[in-house]
Amino acid sequence: MLNSDVLKNEFIFYLKEKLLFNDKKIYLDKETELNKEQQNLIQEFIEKKKDGMPLDYILNSTKFYENDFYVDSRVLIPRPETEILVDYANNHFSSPIKVLDAGTGSGCIGISIALKNTSSKVYGSDYSDDALNVAHTNKINLNVENFSLIYADWLSCFKAESFDLIVSNPPYIAYQDPHLEGLKHEPNKALVAKDNGLGDIKLIVEQSTEVLKRGGMLMLEHGYQQQEKVENIFKRNHFSDIVNLRDFHNLPRITLGTLK
Numbered sequence: 140m141l142n143s144d145v146l147k148n149e150f151i152f153y154l155k156e157k158l159l160f161n162d163k164k165i166y167l168d169k170e171t172e173l174n175k176e177q178q179n180l181i182q183e184f185i186e187k188k189k190d191g192m193p194l195d196y197i198l199n200s201t202k203f204y205e206n207d208f209y210v211d212s213r214v215l216i217p218r219p220e221t222e223i224l225v226d227y228a229n230n231h232f233s234s235p236i237k238v239l240d241a242g243t244g245s246g247c248i249g250i251s252i253a254l255k256n257t258s259s260k261v262y263g264s265d266y267s268d269d270a271l272n273v274a275h276t277n278k279i280n281l282n283v284e285n286f287s288l289i290y291a292d293w294l295s296c297f298k299a300e301s302f303d304l305i306v307s308n309p310p311y312i313a314y315q316d317p318h319l320e321g322l323k324h325e326p327n328k329a330l331v332a333k334d335n336g337l338g339d340i341k342l343i344v345e346q347s348t349e350v351l352k353r354g355g356m357l358m359l360e361h362g363y364q365q366q367e368k369v370e371n372i373f374k375r376n377h378f379s380d381i382v383n384l385r386d387f388h389n390l391p392r393i394t395l396g397t398l399k
């Protein structure tokens with residue numbers, strides 16, 4: 140159940156964004172009656188919140204890194220911890236590089252890297268046509284010329300030694316995880332992975348050893364309880380200089396390494 144303060148703040152935000160009400164109208168105006176369209180929009184908000192829909196899906200918009208991204212229930216809503224991955228990538232490379240964002244979803248990671256590294260070529264891949272359509276909308280909305288989309292089942296279609304950097308926020312939740320109940324509006328294929336949540340991570344690390352250039356970097360987001368296992372997968376696959384980045388709660392959430 141949503142905390143009532145959160146719900147109240149979301150409602151106020153919705154009134155401002157969707158009905159274009161200002162503070163005066165919201166807090167002081169007790170006189171003006173709502174027209175039919177406004178009543179319908181408010182009813183729609185109530186119904187969707189009753190069904191547990193996140194506000195970002197209701198508004199079809201989310202903030203990520205420095206931009207507003209279009210989102211709907213075909214893609215995961217980008218999470219704040221993923222910005223840590225983007226920030227590291229943006230601060231680590233200075234010369235033009237070739238980057239792959241595998242499992243791009245809304246395109247949030249790849250587009251945020253492409254916009255900061257305009258001389259680099261960034262590719263976003265996904266095996267969901269729905270996700271690729273949403274990522275395409277964001278590429279157009281944000282006018283990102285150096286970001287291209289590719290249909291791919293992880294890294295299977297890419298040539299050997301194609302990329303300097305591969306980044307991914309893959310599905311990593313185990314099928315039986317109780318948190319899935321609270322995520323019913325987000326696409327299942329963006330969330331769950333076999334092998335206790337590690338199946339896709341293993342595949343990406345293994346396939347990266349072919350597709351990354353020697354000396355290239357792999358960065359993966361994962362669950363905070365998966366760090367040790369992910370680090371071992373990197374080690375088994377000949378990655379060195381393995382580093383873990385922590386999220387805003389100081390939990391280990393991103394592992395990166397360099398291909399020997």
Ligand SMILES: C[S@@+](CC[C@H](N)C(=O)[O-])C[C@H]1O[C@@H](n2cnc3c(N)ncnc32)[C@H](O)[C@@H]1O
Pocket residue numbers: 214215216217218221241242243244245246247248264265266267270291292293308309310328329330339
């Ligand atoms: C956790 S979401 C991440 C989306 C986005 N990168 C983000 O950080 O918000 C994982 C994405 O991986 C995609 N995906 C899952 N399995 C895949 C596969 N076998 N090949 C390619 N993409 C896959 C899903 O469709 C989804 O868009």
